[in-house]
Amino acid sequence: xxxxxxxxxxxxxxxxxxxxKVGAKxxxxxxxxxxxxxxxxxxxxxxVRHYTRLSQKNFSIDTQFYPLGSCTMKYNPRACNSLAxxxxxxxxxxxxxxxxxxxxxxxxxxxxxxxxxxxxxxGVSLTPMAGAQGEFAGVAMIRAxxxxxxxxxRTEILVPDAAHGTNPATAxxxxxxxxxxxxxxxxxxxxxxxxxxxxxQTAGIMLTNPSTLGVFxxxxxxxxxxxxxxxxLLYYDGANLNAILGKVRPGDMGFDVIxxxxxxxxxxxxxxxxxxxxxxGVSERLMPFRPIPVVAKEGERYRWLKxxxxxxxxxxxxxxxxxxxxxxxxxIYMRMLGxxxxxxxxxxxxxxxxxxxxxxxxxxxxxAFPERRATHEFIVTLxxxxxxxxxxxxxxxxxxxxxxxxxxxxxxxLLVPECLLIExxxxxxxxxxxGFVDAMAAIQAEAESDPEKVRGAPxxxxxxxxxxxxxxxxxxxxxxxxxAG
Amino acid sequence: xxxxxxxxxxxxxxxxxxxxGDGTVTVGVTDHAQELLGDLVFVETPEAGTNLAxxxxxxxxxxxxxxxxxxxxxxxxxxxxxxxxxxAPETVNNDAYGDGWLFKLRPxxxxxxxxxxxxxxxxxxxxxxx
Numbered sequence: 203x204x205x206x207x208x209x210x211x212x213x214x215x216x217x218x219x220x221x222x223k224v225g226a227k228x229x230x231x232x233x234x235x236x237x238x239x240x241x242x243x244x245x246x247x248x249x250v251r252h253y254t255r256l257s258q259k260n261f262s263i264d265t266q267f268y269p270l271g272s273c274t275m276k277y278n279p280r281a282c283n284s285l286a287x288x289x290x291x292x293x294x295x296x297x298x299x300x301x302x303x304x305x306x307x308x309x310x311x312x313x314x315x316x317x318x319x320x321x322x323x324x325g326v327s328l329t330p331m332a333g334a335q336g337e338f339a340g341v342a343m344i345r346a347x348x349x350x351x352x353x354x355x356r357t358e359i360l361v362p363d364a365a366h367g368t369n370p371a372t373a374x375x376x377x378x379x380x381x382x383x384x385x386x387x388x389x390x391x392x393x394x395x396x397x398x399x400x401x402x403q404t405a406g407i408m409l410t411n412p413s414t415l416g417v418f419x420x421x422x423x424x425x426x427x428x429x430x431x432x433x434x435l436l437y438y439d440g441a442n443l444n445a446i447l448g449k450v451r452p453g454d455m456g457f458d459v460i461x462x463x464x465x466x467x468x469x470x471x472x473x474x475x476x477x478x479x480x481x482x483g484v485s486e487r488l489m490p491f492r493p494i495p496v497v498a499k500e501g502e503r504y505r506w507l508k509x510x511x512x513x514x515x516x517x518x519x520x521x522x523x524x525x526x527x528x529x530x531x532x533x534i535y536m537r538m539l540g541x542x543x544x545x546x547x548x549x550x551x552x553x554x555x556x557x558x559x560x561x562x563x564x565x566x567x568x569x570a571f572p573e574r575r576a577t578h579e580f581i582v583t584l585x586x587x588x589x590x591x592x593x594x595x596x597x598x599x600x601x602x603x604x605x606x607x608x609x610x611x612x613x614x615x616l617l618v619p620e621c622l623l624i625e626x627x628x629x630x631x632x633x634x635x636x637g638f639v640d641a642m643a644a645i646q647a648e649a650e651s652d653p654e655k656v657r658g659a660p661x662x663x664x665x666x667x668x669x670x671x672x673x674x675x676x677x678x679x680x681x682x683x684x685x686a687g
Numbered sequence: 688x689x690x691x692x693x694x695x696x697x698x699x700x701x702x703x704x705x706x707x708g709d710g711t712v713t714v715g716v717t718d719h720a721q722e723l724l725g726d727l728v729f730v731e732t733p734e735a736g737t738n739l740a741x742x743x744x745x746x747x748x749x750x751x752x753x754x755x756x757x758x759x760x761x762x763x764x765x766x767x768x769x770x771x772x773x774x775a776p777e778t779v780n781n782d783a784y785g786d787g788w789l790f791k792l793r794p795x796x797x798x799x800x801x802x803x804x805x806x807x808x809x810x811x812x813x814x815x816x817x
Contacts, residue, residue, distance in 0.1 A: 613752045619723070670751040674728035675776070 205242045206681045215246035259664045267634045271579045271611035271623025274444050274466050282469040286530035296522040300505050307504035311497040313533040322453025323483030327492040329524040336461030336480025337372040342516045343491040344406045344435045356405035364415050369408040389417040389571045406435040412442045412577035414615045426456030443467050444551050445578035448544030458485040469535035470528045479528040490514040550628035551578035561639045570618045579625035588620045593649040593656045595620040601659035605641035689719040697809035698760045715788040724750040727776040732768030732790050746789050763794040
């Protein structure tokens with residue numbers, strides 16, 4: 203039931219209403235509404251019940267194992283949030299002068315330093331407000347670099363076909379054309395195709411390492427050499443940073459620019475629609491182009507570096523300095539974990555994935571890359587089940603909900619048919635992983651004995667299976683009073 | 688097994704091409720391609736007059752699972768896009784080789800048709816991919 207359907211004319215929440223009558227004085231006549239906005243008229247208790255009920259329908263990391271591949275749905279320690287909400291942080295006005303912001307600036311400076319250290323980059327800017335904006339900043343810096351050298355012949359960005367869809371979108375947003383590079387049978391970038399594609403028109407390559415196929419890009423040094431020899435730059439998509447945190451550094455692999463999803467990898471819930479933080483790290487040659495502001499330390503004082511300090515900067519990407527709350531949580535998380543804890547993130551996210559992969563293989567599931575070791579995630583393909591039992595990856599995903607598990611990512615990456623991309627993260631205990639294996643085995647048994655049951659799932663959720671095709675073809679998102687949804 | 692008519696030509700990216708015998712060809716996606724994609728919810732076809740290079744991406748087919756590019760099988764000029772598909776994308780699922788055609792093309796060089804796969808070769812490709 204929608205909140206609008208609870209509405210009765212004249213009903214209100216008196217205790218929540220403003221004390222004074224709020225007028226529209228000074229607002230030009232042409233901007234004023236002719237009729238009242240069709241807002242729901244409900245009591246305070248109705249609002250509380252409505253949204254509490256909705257929240258109880260949530261399938262979330264706080265209630266269930268959530269192995270949504272490529273999304274790193276790990277547990278975010280409560281302490282990171284409560285410390286980021288200390289009055290000294292949340293009461294600070296974003297326009298407060300530097301002299302009154304030394305504590306906050308010190309945290310931001312140290313966060314920049316820690317991110318440099320853990321990624322092997324030369325400089326960091328924290329201002330991009332989401333992963334997509336971090337990508338944009340990264341490729342905009344590549345563009346600024348080539349332009350600063352008067353090199354205008356570079357019109358192309360290379361993107362492997364296993365990449366997230368945001369990579370080609372970013373390249374196009376920055377005015378480049380995209381050339382797709384195929385993947386070989388082992389899941390690595392096809393080197394012959396790469397060498398054939400590289401040339402004086404190559405501005406750079408956007409790579410995710412480990413890739414979205416759940417494998418490490420083994421020839422990264424060779425790839426870096428091919429690109430650099432042609433005068434191009436390497437962009438690192440930080441989507442899968444969890445797998446290598448503190449173990450291997452993108453800077454050491456030869457990357458020139460990197461974005462990090464500080465939400466996701468560093469303790470802000472991912473997938474909630476924001477806010478996020480897509481900090482960028484750069485190599486020596488891209489230092490002048492960092493988005494502003496950046497925090498500098500001079501003696502014992504901290505200050506913002508702005509346009510006057512970084513005249514070649516690609517500019518300011520957000521009001522103030524990015525999403526301060528997300529940045530603070532990242533800072534606290536890193537301080538809590540320390541260097542050793544960072545290593546353990548990578549150790550346990552890959553150990554959990556490899557354990558889960560080995561156990562599912564034992565139960566008879568087919569792996570997309572059986573000869574490869576998993577990174578922090580891996581791919582199961584249900585091509586055989588789809589063919590033999592008529593039970594698809596989507597059917598398994600829906601049935602898993604009945605067993606109390608959030609479904610893994612389905613049908614991504616596009617290269618693998620009927621796939622489940624499974625990412626357990628480092629925060630799950632062995633019992634949760636074993637429970638997931640048991641559920642998968644039980645669903646496989648059902649698929650063989652009663653495939654119709656799996657195809658009809660879920661049975662225990664607030665809603666049964668949606669008609670996704672009809673929803674996409676007849677998109678209807680507007681509430682009209684008196685018209686059923 | 689999906690349907691592979693013997694009178695058509697094929698590409699490795701799963702487009703089919705019909706020689707209309709009047710200097711134009713009709714292009715669509717194969718039965719196998721629509722089966723892989725599942726129920727289509729959106730189709731974008733190229734506009735008449737567009738000049739295409741061979742293998743240039745020129746149309747989009749989108750299902751609830753994925754959005755896929757469609758590539759020009761030959762270089763040439765678009766004569767007509769199938770306007771029916773904007774309102775009825777499911778036509779591609781129901782009739783991939785008939786009313787579900789995507790666009791008509793006037794090839795730059797009619798001989799290019801000979802470079803495409805015949806039904807036997809395409810069937811073989813499908814077997815390899817299975």
